[in-house]
Amino acid sequence: MESVFEIIAEPNRRAILSLLVSSEQSVGEIERRLRMPQPTVSKHLRVLREAGFVEATVDAQRRLYRLRPEPLQELDEWLAPFRRFWSAHVDALERYLDRMGDENQSKPTKKKAKRK
Amino acid sequence: MESVFEIIAEPNRRAILSLLVSSEQSVGEIERRLRMPQPTVSKHLRVLREAGFVEATVDAQRRLYRLRPEPLQELDEWLAPFRRFWSAHVDALERYLDRMGDENQSKPTKKKAKRK
DNA sequence: CAGGTATATACCTACTCGAGTATATAAGTT
DNA sequence: AACTTATATACTCGAGTAGGTATATACCTG
Numbered sequence: 001m002e003s004v005f006e007i008i009a010e011p012n013r014r015a016i017l018s019l020l021v022s023s024e025q026s027v028g029e030i031e032r033r034l035r036m037p038q039p040t041v042s043k044h045l046r047v048l049r050e051a052g053f054v055e056a057t058v059d060a061q062r063r064l065y066r067l068r069p070e071p072l073q074e075l076d077e078w079l080a081p082f083r084r085f086w087s088a089h090v091d092a093l094e095r096y097l098d099r100m101g102d103e104n105q106s107k108p109t110k111k112k113a114k115r116k
Numbered sequence: 117m118e119s120v121f122e123i124i125a126e127p128n129r130r131a132i133l134s135l136l137v138s139s140e141q142s143v144g145e146i147e148r149r150l151r152m153p154q155p156t157v158s159k160h161l162r163v164l165r166e167a168g169f170v171e172a173t174v175d176a177q178r179r180l181y182r183l184r185p186e187p188l189q190e191l192d193e194w195l196a197p198f199r200r201f202w203s204a205h206v207d208a209l210e211r212y213l214d215r216m217g218d219e220n221q222s223k224p225t226k227k228k229a230k231r232k
Numbered sequence: 233c234a235g236g237t238a239t240a241t242a243c244c245t246a247c248t249c250g251a252g253t254a255t256a257t258a259a260g261t262t
Numbered sequence: 263a264a265c266t267t268a269t270a271t272a273c274t275c276g277a278g279t280a281g282g283t284a285t286a287t288a289c290c291t292g
Contacts, residue, residue, distance in 0.1 A: 001278090001279085003125075003127070005121070005124050005125045005130065006125045008121050009119075009121045009122045009125035010279090010280080011119070012280090014121065014194075017198070018197070021197050021198060021201050026238080026239095027238070027239055027240090028237090028238065028239085037281080037282075037283095038238085038239070038240090039239090039240080039241080039281085039282080039283085039284095040280080040281070040282090041239090042239060042240055042241080043240085043241085043280080043281090044280095045239095045240095046240080046241090060238085060288095060289060060290070061237065061238040061239070061288065061289045061290070062237095062238065062239080062289095063238085063239065063240095067198075067201060069198070069201065069202035069205055072195065072198045072202070073202060075191075075195065076195055076199065078130075079188065079191065079192055079195070081134070081137050082133070082137060082183075082185070082188045083192065085137050085183060085185065086185030086188070086189060089185055117248090117249080126249090126250080128250090142268080142269095143268070143269055143270090144267090144268065144269085153251080153252075153253095154268085154269070154270090155251085155252080155253085155254095155269090155270080155271080156250080156251070156252085157269090158269060158270055158271080159250080159251090159270085159271085160250090161269095161270095162270080162271090176258095176259060176260070176268085177258065177259045177260070177267065177268040177269070178259095178267095178268065178269080179268085179269065179270095
């Protein structure tokens with residue numbers, strides 16, 4: 001369970017993260033809101049904690065868990081090159097549609113684009 | 117192997133995606149550049165293809181694989197709420213640092229912040 | 233201190249998935 | 263047609279991991 005990617009591969013962990021994005025929550029609150037058995041919640045929280053996604057403070061018997069930004073920022077950085085890639089694609093599509101618009105507006109039922 | 121998240125959890129698959137971000141590649145090229153056994157490459161490409169991360173065109177015996185943007189965009193969208201979260205944090209930190217700057221520049225060795 | 237609440241952990245099991253090896257398929261070359 | 267290149271697939275095996283159940287730990291309340 002090394003990487004950020006493996007951590008967020010698990011749906012319950014993503015649910016926990018999404019829940020924590022609004023505000024910190026105790027284990028019991030997470031348990032109730034996500035309708036998840038308590039050991040399951042604790043185990044996922046442990047994984048998230050050890051990977052730096054969340055941190056906890058003690059409040060009597062409770063633990064209040066809150067989000068930490070770093071690991072998800074790392075994910076965001078990994079995405080950067082791909083963002084450049086797909087925005088290039090959008091640009092190309094826009095240019096293409098612009099050209100089509102000029103050349104013949106008369107054929108709106110066109111089915112296939114030409115292949116190189 | 118349903119979700120986008122599970123697909124990119126695998127390091128070799130991430131490597132393939134990163135390689136394809138520059139331009140399309142044949143299976144053999146991927147195999148050589150990533151020093152990965154051919155069946156491994158093919159199997160990961162299959163997973164990526166079925167999940168919509170890549171598409172292939174046939175060139176004689178070769179298959180040229182290229183990136184498709186949608187699945188990674190989906191990941192990008194999942195990150196959106198968290199981005200709001202951490203930019204809020206940066207703002208708060210900046211305000212805090214600003215205040216500290218005004219109030220007393222004279223105590224740079226402060227150790228602990230007050231707890232509620 | 234007895235009982236209750238909140239959370240963590242230990243143990244087991246079932247399942248998934250990736251690696252490795254061998255083989256199949258298909259196209260190109262001689 | 264034989265051979266080679268390029269890619270896909272089938273099969274087996276081992277490791278990792280999530281879920282379930284039971285139990286441990288810690289704190290709070292009467």
